[in-house]
Amino acid sequence: MNEQRNPWKTPQNVMLILGIVFIAFNLRPAITSVGPLIGIIRGDTGISNGAAGLLNTLPLLAFAALSPLAPAAGQRFGKEKIVYAGLLLLTAGIVLRAAGVLPAVYAGTAMAGGGIAIGNVLLPGVVKERFPQHVGTMTGVYTTSMVLFASAASGLSLPLTNGLDLPWNISLGAWALLCVPALLLWLPQLKVKQDQSSRAAQQEKETPVWRSPLAWQVTFFMGLQSFLFYCLITWLPEILQARGMDAAAAGWLLSLMQFVSLPLSFFIPVLAARLPHQKGIVAGISILYTAGLAGLFIHGSVPVLVLCVILFGLAQGGALSLSLTLLGLRAQTASQASRLSGMAQSLGYLLAAVGPFSAGVLFDMYQSWTSVIVIFIVVTAAMFWTGTKAGEDRYILSS
Secondary structure (H helix, E strand, C coil), X not given: CHHHHCCCCCHHHHHHHHHHHXXXXXXXXXXXXCHHHHHHHHHHHCCCHHXXXXXXXXXXXXXXXXXXXXXXHHHHHCHHHHHXXXXXXXXXXXXXXXXXXXXXXXXXXXXXXXXXXXXXXHHHHHHHHHCCCCHHHHHHHHHHXXXXXXXXXXXXXXXXXXXXXXXXXXXXXXXXXXXXXXXXXXXXXXXXXXCCCHHHHHHHHCCCHHHCHHHHHHHHHHHHHHHHHHHHHHHHHHHHHXXXXXXXXXXXXXXXXXXXXXXXXXXXXXXXXXXXXXXXXXXXXXXXXXXXXXXXXXXXCHHHHHHHHHHHHHHHHHHHHHHHHHHHHCCCCHHHHHHHXXXXXXXXXXXXXXXXXXXXXXXXXXXXXXXXXHHHHHHXXXXXXHHHHHCCCCCCCCC
């Protein structure tokens, strides 16, 4: 009981928290390091904008494919072991991508996405199971850790490539080094015995989360906020350059966007866990996104563009952390949280996968970002509607 009140004070839990933090460090750089290098990759390989957008669409397709499988694998073999397997898959994918040959780049990107998917899906279940009284705080901790290195990867991609005169593929491959401490820190968790109450688990299986309208609302909120996140991660540097910025400044603004999201990444889960419902948070996120997108219609004003990027950062920090927090808040057990996470991240990321690719295709068709920005505004409105439903104080399988 005392351990639940003070979960940070036992050596085992300190190691667990460190492991969660370092795994979270690795759940975005393989994706966010690509956006600032899109122009270089496209110029070096001769691929189209649509094919370049596929580099950030493939991980999302991998998320969609593996997310439904991860909860069952975690139930059977232990969440901690499957998280470790996902980390190994992520590391192998990043290393393969460093080969620089297009088939290897695409295959490595898909593998890295599969590894990230496993961590994305199972970490909420690990948190719900191991820190049931501190879901908001622990979600804030790992979301902030995730966003911290997502932003670092965006900001360092071009300096690694240009400043150190590295080929773009080596710059992308360098992020495999970050996986090493995570692999070492997670080793103690492989010895954790699964506490399975098979009777309860069996009973829960009889009611699939897919039948819950609330689970679908959480899923669509997850998907629509991810749609906006991955579109901006992939194409914001190009949009900013079209508005008059140079490539290096656009890359650093992408990094700034993610650094700005850090405070809300931690604060929103803690606040959300204490509120009776989360509708007000959803409304605030939607207003921030809409204001930032409206500002992108203004050409040639650097201060306005910087303000837009800051608004996007605040909105993303709130949206991502809230969507992950809802996976724990709308579930009554760790098993439900894992299965809701699998559903939300499978279908949600399948929806998000449409984003970067379709935005690139739209730009290729019209040679203008205006139609793309309009679609982003429509997606924001849909995110607001589903988010207010997902934010209601209910459980997915309660009658």
